[in-house]
Amino acid sequence: MRRKILPVAENLARPSPRDRLLRSKPQRVPRAEPDMDASQSSEKTTSDPNTIRAPTLLIVDDDVGFVHATAEVARLEGFEITIASELGQALHRMRQHDYDLALVDLDLPDGSGLQLLEDIDVQRTHAVIVTGRPTVESALQSLRSSVVDYLVKPICPDRLRELLHAAATDRRIAPPVAPTPNHGMVGASRGFQTVCRMIEKVAPTDAAVLVHGESGVGKELVARAIHEASGRTGPFVAVNCGAVAGELLSSQLFGHEKGSFTGAFSRHLGFLEQAAHGTLFLDEITEMAPVLQTHLLRVLDFGCYRRVGGHADLPVEVRIVSATNRDPREAVASGRLREDLYYRLSGFDIPVPPLRERDGDALRLANAFLAELNTRGGTRHAFAPDTIDAIARAAWPGNVRELRNAVQRSYILAEDGVVRIAPQSFPKPADESSHTITFTIGTSFEEMERRILRKTLQHYGNNRRRAAAALGITARTIRNRLARERGGAATDDDEG
Ligand SMILES: Nc1ncnc2c1ncn2[C@@H]1O[C@H](COP(=O)(O)OP(=O)(O)OP(=O)(O)O)[C@@H](O)[C@H]1O
Numbered sequence: 001m002r003r004k005i006l007p008v009a010e011n012l013a014r015p016s017p018r019d020r021l022l023r024s025k026p027q028r029v030p031r032a033e034p035d036m037d038a039s040q041s042s043e044k045t046t047s048d049p050n051t052i053r054a055p056t057l058l059i060v061d062d063d064v065g066f067v068h069a070t071a072e073v074a075r076l077e078g079f080e081i082t083i084a085s086e087l088g089q090a091l092h093r094m095r096q097h098d099y100d101l102a103l104v105d106l107d108l109p110d111g112s113g114l115q116l117l118e119d120i121d122v123q124r125t126h127a128v129i130v131t132g133r134p135t136v137e138s139a140l141q142s143l144r145s146s147v148v149d150y151l152v153k154p155i156c157p158d159r160l161r162e163l164l165h166a167a168a169t170d171r172r173i174a175p176p177v178a179p180t181p182n183h184g185m186v187g188a189s190r191g192f193q194t195v196c197r198m199i200e201k202v203a204p205t206d207a208a209v210l211v212h213g214e215s216g217v218g219k220e221l222v223a224r225a226i227h228e229a230s231g232r233t234g235p236f237v238a239v240n241c242g243a244v245a246g247e248l249l250s251s252q253l254f255g256h257e258k259g260s261f262t263g264a265f266s267r268h269l270g271f272l273e274q275a276a277h278g279t280l281f282l283d284e285i286t287e288m289a290p291v292l293q294t295h296l297l298r299v300l301d302f303g304c305y306r307r308v309g310g311h312a313d314l315p316v317e318v319r320i321v322s323a324t325n326r327d328p329r330e331a332v333a334s335g336r337l338r339e340d341l342y343y344r345l346s347g348f349d350i351p352v353p354p355l356r357e358r359d360g361d362a363l364r365l366a367n368a369f370l371a372e373l374n375t376r377g378g379t380r381h382a383f384a385p386d387t388i389d390a391i392a393r394a395a396w397p398g399n400v401r402e403l404r405n406a407v408q409r410s411y412i413l414a415e416d417g418v419v420r421i422a423p424q425s426f427p428k429p430a431d432e433s434s435h436t437i438t439f440t441i442g443t444s445f446e447e448m449e450r451r452i453l454r455k456t457l458q459h460y461g462n463n464r465r466r467a468a469a470a471l472g473i474t475a476r477t478i479r480n481r482l483a484r485e486r487g488g489a490a491t492d493d494d495e496g
């Protein structure tokens with residue numbers, strides 16, 4: 001948790017009526033009975049770190065003006081507030097509940113606020129000592145090396161807000177989701193948990209698994225998690241079926257015999273053989289050339305394969321996990337994926353939901369990515385409060401990958417340790433996402449074509465080969481269209 005000693009009484013700004021209250025002469029809060037006897041309950045309420053809840057503030061002060069004004073500011077900042085006017089009352093509260101922030105007056109009717117510090121769990125609660133006596137400043141200075149901050153009344157409202165923001169942000173960053181039960185993945189939404197349960201169930205079996213979902217949802221992570229939880233002794237070997245041309249993929253996948261084609265100087269073990277007793281991950285399976293799909297079917301049906309240029313059928317024991325960001329049934333319907341292969345590949349299918357359908361996971365992931373960057377960079381950067389809200393609300397059409405990139409970029413650009421994601425860099429709401437295009441009646445074919453091309457390119461991160469495959473045209477056609485839009489001939493810059 002971030003600890004920062006706040007400077008004393010910076011109250012030069014012209015005060016608003018509420019702000020004036022923060023500086024007014026103290027009136028005492030009437031003595032109140034603690035509303036719950038400590039003996040009634042020794043159980044402390046702790047919240048699930050994965051649930052998004054309002055930040056909590058405990059104000060321990062008998063100065064009614066200060067309490068009300070502080071509570072009002074904190075309420076506007078989204079805090080849930082508890083007030084205690086005495087030490088005893090505060091102790092009761094703290095034994096029952098963990099607060100994100102405690103503002104504790106130094107001089108309380110029944111003792112010193114410093115006594116409370118022994119009871120505050122500083123790992124969970126950001127403790128701040130407040131005093132109206134500037135003369136004790138030097139004594140408070142001695143706390144600099146310890147884990148509390150201090151404030152001297154009258155408190156500058158901006159400082160108070162800053163403190164509230166820091167506590168709220170720390171709170172949300174503090175408990176990144178424990179990675180172990182999620183196979184190193186971050187998430188706690190219902191949809192994500194369903195995926196984790198499927199991984200647990202299917203991993204120890206030999207079933208072929210088809211993982212599908214939008215681009216960037218974490219399909220490859222799921223495939224790796226299946227392998228890691230499987231207990232299989234061989235390696236995890238990943239092949240991107242869309243990245244390599246058919247001929248070459250054939251030899252990469254099945255290997256080749258020496259002299260089987262020009263340049264085949266020695267025998268080459270294919271990915272299939274390398275993945276023996278492990279997992280072969282076939283990414284972008286729907287992009288695999290039809291002839292290769294036939295060969296693959298043979299492997300799945302008979303558990304054997306043949307190297308390119310070879311004559312013998314070789315047995316292989318391998319678990320196949322494949323992935324696609326297309327709807328697999330549509331891929332079958334459109335003839336991209338052989339139907340018989342689809343049934344063999346999808347012995348068990350895992351749909352990975354898009355990030356916008358995983359309640360609260362965007363913030364959990366953002367916090368985990370920031371925590372990772374902080375660890376690597378030896379920093380303690382925190383998100384600005386409005387960025388936290390915007391992260392939770394954004395549609396993230398590019399899913400986890402897009403979120404990860406946004407956090408990384410804004411971390412690099414952070415000023416004074418505050419990480420902000422500029423509003424314009426937030427993706428548009430889901431109904432305007434890169435997955436849908438809306439045309440009004442009367443839009444020309446030319447304009448529709450231009451927008452389809454732009455959106456598809458955007459969807460595939462400007463990867464022309466993938467966009468071309470999705471549109472059923474060649475990368476060259478895309479290159480020519482883009483050049484035509486610019487009113488010139490295709491250049492080398494258009495390659496991609
Ligand atoms: N649950 C998660 N926890 C942590 N990081 C994640 C999670 N899901 C995805 N990521 C990260 O997001 C990025 C994209 O994940 P991945 O490559 O697995 O997605 P994908 O669905 O395979 O994408 P594509 O369809 O583009 O191939 C990676 O950096 C990955 O580490």
Ligand SMILES: [Mg+2]
Nearest residue numbers: 219220283323
């Ligand atoms: Mg992938």
